Amino acid sequence: MTKTVLVMGGAGYIGSHTVKHLLDNGYRVIVADNLVYGHLEAIDKRAAFIHADLLNSASLYAIFNRHEIHAVIHFAAFAYVGESVQDPQKYYLNNVVGTINLLNAMLANNVKNIVFSSTCATYGEPNYIPIDEKHPQSPINPYGKSKLMIEQIFADYEKAYGLNHISLRYFNAAGCSADGEIGESHTPETHLIPLVLKAIKGERDSIHVFGTDYDTPDGTCIRDYIHIEDLAAAHRLALEKLPEYCGCINLGTGTGTSVKEIIFAAEKVSGKKCPTVYAERRAGDPAKLFADNTKAKEILGWQPHYASIEEIITTAWNWETNRKF
Numbered sequence: 258m259t260k261t262v263l264v265m266g267g268a269g270y271i272g273s274h275t276v277k278h279l280l281d282n283g284y285r286v287i288v289a290d291n292l293v294y295g296h297l298e299a300i301d302k303r304a305a306f307i308h309a310d311l312l313n314s315a316s317l318y319a320i321f322n323r324h325e326i327h328a329v330i331h332f333a334a335f336a337y338v339g340e341s342v343q344d345p346q347k348y349y350l351n352n353v354v355g356t357i358n359l360l361n362a363m364l365a366n367n368v369k370n371i372v373f374s375s376t377c378a379t380y381g382e383p384n385y386i387p388i389d390e391k392h393p394q395s396p397i398n399p400y401g402k403s404k405l406m407i408e409q410i411f412a413d414y415e416k417a418y419g420l421n422h423i424s425l426r427y428f429n430a431a432g433c434s435a436d437g438e439i440g441e442s443h444t445p446e447t448h449l450i451p452l453v454l455k456a457i458k459g460e461r462d463s464i465h466v467f468g469t470d471y472d473t474p475d476g477t478c479i480r481d482y483i484h485i486e487d488l489a490a491a492h493r494l495a496l497e498k499l500p501e502y503c504g505c506i507n508l509g510t511g512t513g514t515s516v517k518e519i520i521f522a523a524e525k526v527s528g529k530k531c532p533t534v535y536a537e538r539r540a541g542d543p544a545k546l547f548a549d550n551t552k553a554k555e556i557l558g559w560q561p562h563y564a565s566i567e568e569i570i571t572t573a574w575n576w577e578t579n580r581k582f
């Protein structure tokens with residue numbers, strides 16, 4: 258029987274790619290989104306769309322009353338680290354209270370399966386790398402704290418109410434759908450790869466490299482960039498693993514790439530120079546972050562298919578030069 262998955266925040270960057278992947282793999286999908294940051298154009302035409310907001314419980318109860326939902330994949334969150342420091346209330350309200358509202362509506366309707374969009378930001382400054390799931394969690398901003406609180410709520414709800422949950426701790430989501438139909442589109446844009454590509458296109462004056470004196474081979478920060486389609490596939494695999502496994506799983510490639518390496522790869526892919534300004538460090542950026550992804554491979558049977566940063570940037574460049582939204 259075809260299973261129906263509710264994707265909260267399915268109009269966003271990671272949500273919309275996951276919706277497409279689920280539909281391609283035989284699921285029926287309902288997207289719920291408040292469209293504050295999401296794009297209506299990003300939602301696959303094969304999915305049903307419901308305008309709903311996590312802070313409007315009635316809109317959530319209505320979804321579960323009307324539809325037979327097998328599982329929820331929950332992406333709906335605010336995710337600007339800097340803003341979370343300036344306005345923590347916004348983050349605790351939407352991310353934490355909103356998720357509690359969602360869980361209330363789920364449990365009232367006996368829906369017990371949830372896959373959640375967590376983050377490597379729950380670890381804070383790393384004590385060691387690669388980071389495995391046993392690494393202490395000590396987030397350094399309200400965004401990361403809000404995600405950690407939700408992970409902890411899930412663990413308590415599992416014991417008390419039999420909630421089945423997997424929290425996927427992403428490293429740096431990157432790239433776009435291989436067919437060029439959907440891609441990354443944030444307002445404001447703060448992520449490195451789209452900013453580099455916009456500088457190459459001449460849409461921005463330059464890219465500012467935040468810090469050149471880090472303890473890394475070229476002095477710039479190292480991150481683990483994972484292709485959005487590999488990330489999307491992991492959500493389906495997590496869904497299929499419930500209720501057998503509940504807990505937290507890292508999603509990264511296990512390979513680190515520096516800011517300079519991203520710029521060089523983008524120049525290679527586009528065939529154009531990137532106007533670059535070497536600037537001061539940005540507050541709160543650890544020098545090196547990359548994942549130990551053993552657990553994702555062992556528990557989910559997951560493997561990243563995009564092997565190189567050039568391949569990832571090629572999909573992003575394809576999108577950036579033919580954007581649909």
Ligand SMILES: O=c1ccn([C@@H]2O[C@H](COP(=O)(O)OP(=O)(O)O[C@H]3O[C@H](CO)[C@H](O)[C@H](O)[C@H]3O)[C@@H](O)[C@H]2O)c(=O)[nH]1
Pocket residue numbers: 336338376377378428429430447448449450452464465466467468478479480516539542
């Ligand atoms: O204009 C820029 C933007 C970024 N960077 C550098 O590029 C790297 C990647 O930065 P991003 O902002 O693209 O990504 P982050 O690693 O800061 O962010 C990731 O982790 C965050 C939590 O820490 C959130 O989860 C976020 O959504 C996720 O992409 C960092 O070293 C950053 O210092 C620059 O040099 N210049």
